[in-house]
Amino acid sequence: xxxxxNPRVTLGLLVLVGLAFFVIPSTSADASGSGAKVLVGxxxxxxxxxxxxNPTGTYFRMIYPGGTxxxxxxxxxxxxxxxxxQSYTLASPGSQGGLTNGKYQADPTPxxxxxxxALASSIIEPQAFTQINFSIATNPTDPQTGxxxxxxxxxxxxxxxxxxxxxxxxxxxxLHFNQGSPKPGGAKPGLTQAVxxxxxxxxxxxxxxxxxxxxxxxxxxxxxxxxxxxxxxxKK
Amino acid sequence: MSVAGVLRRSPSGSTVERADPRSTEPPxxxxxxxxxxxxxxxxxxxxxxxxxxxxxxxxxxxxxEFRPFMTSSRLDGFQQDMSEVNAGVQxxxxxxxxxxxxxxxxxxxxGAAFRTEFPSFxxxxxxxxxxxxxxxxxxxxxxANLGNYEAVAALPSFxxxxxxxxxxxxxxxxxxxTLFVSSRRRRTIRWVLVALGxxxxxxxxxxxxxxxAPKGGQMMSAFKTIETTSNVxxxxxxxxxxxxxxxAIRLExxxxxxxxxxxxxxxxxxxxxxxxxxxRWVHILNDMTPMIGAMSDNVANYQxxxxxxxxxxxxxxFVLPGLLIxxxxxxxxxxxxxxxxxxxxxxxxxxxVGSQH
Numbered sequence: 001x002x003x004x005x006n007p008r009v010t011l012g013l014l015v016l017v018g019l020a021f022f023v024i025p026s027t028s029a030d031a032s033g034s035g036a037k038v039l040v041g042x043x044x045x046x047x048x049x050x051x052x053x054n055p056t057g058t059y060f061r062m063i064y065p066g067g068t069x070x071x072x073x074x075x076x077x078x079x080x081x082x083x084x085x086q087s088y089t090l091a092s093p094g095s096q097g098g099l100t101n102g103k104y105q106a107d108p109t110p111x112x113x114x115x116x117x118a119l120a121s122s123i124i125e126p127q128a129f130t131q132i133n134f135s136i137a138t139n140p141t142d143p144q145t146g147x148x149x150x151x152x153x154x155x156x157x158x159x160x161x162x163x164x165x166x167x168x169x170x171x172x173x174x175l176h177f178n179q180g181s182p183k184p185g186g187a188k189p190g191l192t193q194a195v196x197x198x199x200x201x202x203x204x205x206x207x208x209x210x211x212x213x214x215x216x217x218x219x220x221x222x223x224x225x226x227x228x229x230x231x232x233x234x235k236k
Numbered sequence: 237m238s239v240a241g242v243l244r245r246s247p248s249g250s251t252v253e254r255a256d257p258r259s260t261e262p263p264x265x266x267x268x269x270x271x272x273x274x275x276x277x278x279x280x281x282x283x284x285x286x287x288x289x290x291x292x293x294x295x296x297x298x299x300x301e302f303r304p305f306m307t308s309s310r311l312d313g314f315q316q317d318m319s320e321v322n323a324g325v326q327x328x329x330x331x332x333x334x335x336x337x338x339x340x341x342x343x344x345x346x347g348a349a350f351r352t353e354f355p356s357f358x359x360x361x362x363x364x365x366x367x368x369x370x371x372x373x374x375x376x377x378x379x380a381n382l383g384n385y386e387a388v389a390a391l392p393s394f395x396x397x398x399x400x401x402x403x404x405x406x407x408x409x410x411x412x413x414t415l416f417v418s419s420r421r422r423r424t425i426r427w428v429l430v431a432l433g434x435x436x437x438x439x440x441x442x443x444x445x446x447x448x449a450p451k452g453g454q455m456m457s458a459f460k461t462i463e464t465t466s467n468v469x470x471x472x473x474x475x476x477x478x479x480x481x482x483x484a485i486r487l488e489x490x491x492x493x494x495x496x497x498x499x500x501x502x503x504x505x506x507x508x509x510x511x512x513x514x515x516r517w518v519h520i521l522n523d524m525t526p527m528i529g530a531m532s533d534n535v536a537n538y539q540x541x542x543x544x545x546x547x548x549x550x551x552x553x554f555v556l557p558g559l560l561i562x563x564x565x566x567x568x569x570x571x572x573x574x575x576x577x578x579x580x581x582x583x584x585x586x587x588x589v590g591s592q593h
Contacts, residue, residue: 056420077479077483078484131517132521175529218528221468
């Protein structure tokens with residue numbers, strides 16, 4: 001029996017192959033061919049610390065509208081354990097150690113306690129922020145904007161990190177604040193800065209930083225500055 | 237049969253008639269039909285000219301997002317929140333300051349030693365008077381406009397407003413067009429036009445717009461200085477200052493009292509306002525933060541509505557076109573046919589213009 005070339009079937013197969021190429025994450029190199037490698041595993045976080053000259057580990061700061069990332073003015077969190085500078089809210093790693101690359105780490109149900117304190121604890125442990133705990137989650141649908149967002153994806157190219165954390169969402173006081181970069185939909189409003197950082201392929205030590213403007217809600221116009229530091233744990 | 241063949245201008249040029257040989261109805265005045273058509277077009281165009289299709293839905297959003305906060309109980313709650321913060325700050329400044337410094341006379345500001353030992357609280361206490369006055373004044377203004385808000389919220393949805401003009405406008409045009417092309421039921425159509433005009437005149441009364449729209453105008457005036465980006469940022473700043481101040485009371489003053497040997501129950505008994513603020517702070521945050529969010533989120537919506545014509549004029553945007561439509565439709569009533577305008581009876585002599593059988 002002679003095989004008949006069916007253009008429709010061929011086109012369908014090509015589309016499927018193309019989709020698979022984009023949808024199935026590569027474990028070694030990104031699809032753009034830029035040479036940047038997707039790190040498959042978890043960015044295990046070091047707890048934030050203010051013991052040295054400059055804070056280290058994982059922390060976040062909030063900049064008032066009209067301020068700058070370098071000079072503030074910064075929101076002071078009275079519950080910060082960084083007694084030398086309470087504009088640093090220190091974080092400690094959650095039950096999954098930190099940020100899992102390429103996967104969502106969604107909010108639990110319920111998201112909040114009756115006090116408005118966030119209950120998510122996979123990425124970081126909930127941290128007190130003006131007496132109400134905040135936490136972080138990454139959901140397929142951003143809870144503030146209602147937009148579909150991709151799972152965080154960080155890439156390494158010669159020790160420099162880049163990527164996106166569009167789904168990064170802070171929960172606090174029964175409210176959600178998207179703190180991703182870029183913002184859902186790809187915009188970078190205000191002081192929003194792209195994800196950047198460093199990665200040591202030998203020690204797996206990493207630093208990830210970005211800034212994200214708050215769009216809407218009671219902190220509209222503020223900017224969150226995120227500093228994640230720790231050791232990358234490749235998936236076995 | 238062409239339209240040109242259907243319509244015939246009267247010798248005087250003041251009437252339009254369809255040369256329907258069966259028509260027994262008199263022709264209509266050209267100026268009346270043209271005026272009605274212009275009014276119909278004006279009604280259709282007006283919402284677009286005022287940007288109502290973009291702005292009115294934003295008004296609906298603002299009214300909807302303010303709804304959870306614009307109740308007597310909620311506004312009273314905000315006032316109580318502010319009173320509790322104020323009482324806690326005052327008691328911390330005076331009684332707690334005196335107790336911690338061993339002073340026998342409470343000193344406003346807690347005394348120099350107190351201010352030195354608790355700089356975060358002292359800084360907050362120094363700003364509190366202005367914050368309290370501003371926030372309480374803002375809440376007073378909002379509360380004073382509760383009735384105005386309720387009046388606006390009781391109006392039909394802002395989303396519908398553009399259509400309240402467009403739909404009558406389209407109806408007028410359709411009816412006028414019908415008058416042009418058909419000789420049937422001319423009197424009925426004319427009365428429908430009159431009814432449409434009367435409907436527009438009555439609509440504001442039915443929706444109580446004469447009472448509600450001016451109240452909406454008052455609310456918009458009152459919110460003019462509230463719904464601004466700079467005011468929202470000021471309140472955000474107050475929030476940060478209050479958070480620091482409450483943190484200083486909770487994490488510095490109360491522990492200092494405990495170090496002095498007071499148990500939590502003794503602190504609550506001796507400094508009830510401080511204990512109340514401590515206990516209620518989370519509730520205050522739960523309560524006030526979403527309000528700040530709603531204020532912030534609706535700055536653009538407020539400005540969109542503020543760019544519309546003033547609210548008190550809105551009833552007249554219905555009444556005036558309504559009066560004109562009804563009046564013109566009535567005035568369009570054909571007079572008695574003059575001999576030169578009377579079409580011949582169809583059975584006797586077909587019209588020379590419309591007789592293309």
